[in-house]
Amino acid sequence: MKGPGKRRRNGPNLVPTVMIMTAGMTFLGLVLMLASIPWITEPGRVSVPISNVEPATSTINAVASLGEDGALTVFIGVSVDRGNTADPVVEIVMPAHQMSAPVNLISAGPGAFEARTILPMVGDWEVRIHSGSELTRLLVRW
Known part of the structure; x- marks a missing residue:
C-alpha cells in the first residue's frame, strides 16, 4: 500500500521521446524540402550547349x-x-x-x-x- 503522499506511476514518461521524434522528423522534412528546391523550380530541365567536333571540319x-x-x-x-x-x-x-x-x-x-x-x-x-x-x-x- 502506498502512503497518502505517494502517487502510483503507470510507466515511463513518453513525452520527451515523442518530442524528440517530432523534432527529428520535422528537421528531416525540412532538409528534404530544401534539397528538392532545384527540381521544383525547373523540374527535369536540361540546357547544355555542346560544341565538341573538329573545328576545321x-x-x-x-x-x-x-x-x-x-x-x-x-x-x-x-x-x-x-x-x-x-x-x-x-x-x-x-x-x-x-x-x-x-x-x-x-x-x-x-x-x-x-x-x-x-x-x-x-x-x-x-x-x-x-x-x-x-x-x-x-x-x-x-
Missing part, C-alpha cells in the same frame, strides 16, 4: 529541353565548312537498360534541326548526334 551545337511529362526536345545546329550542311542522325538511348526512344527529326532551316520524343521511363538518357563521321553525345537525366 564541322560544328554541332545542341541544347536539350525536358518537360515534366518526359517530352524531350533537342535543338541542333550543324555547320560544315564551305556552307554545306549535313543532315544529322539522332539516336536517343538509355544505355543502362539497352532501351531507345523513337525520334522525330524536323528541319527548322539551313543547318537547324529539332528532334522530339517522349521518354518512356525515368532515368539517365543519352542523345547521340551523328553528322558525317562526327559524333556528339548529350546526357539527359529525367
Whole structure:
C-alpha cells in the first residue's frame, strides 16, 4: 500500500521521446524540402550547349529541353565548312537498360534541326548526334 503522499506511476514518461521524434522528423522534412528546391523550380530541365567536333571540319551545337511529362526536345545546329550542311542522325538511348526512344527529326532551316520524343521511363538518357563521321553525345537525366 502506498502512503497518502505517494502517487502510483503507470510507466515511463513518453513525452520527451515523442518530442524528440517530432523534432527529428520535422528537421528531416525540412532538409528534404530544401534539397528538392532545384527540381521544383525547373523540374527535369536540361540546357547544355555542346560544341565538341573538329573545328576545321564541322560544328554541332545542341541544347536539350525536358518537360515534366518526359517530352524531350533537342535543338541542333550543324555547320560544315564551305556552307554545306549535313543532315544529322539522332539516336536517343538509355544505355543502362539497352532501351531507345523513337525520334522525330524536323528541319527548322539551313543547318537547324529539332528532334522530339517522349521518354518512356525515368532515368539517365543519352542523345547521340551523328553528322558525317562526327559524333556528339548529350546526357539527359529525367
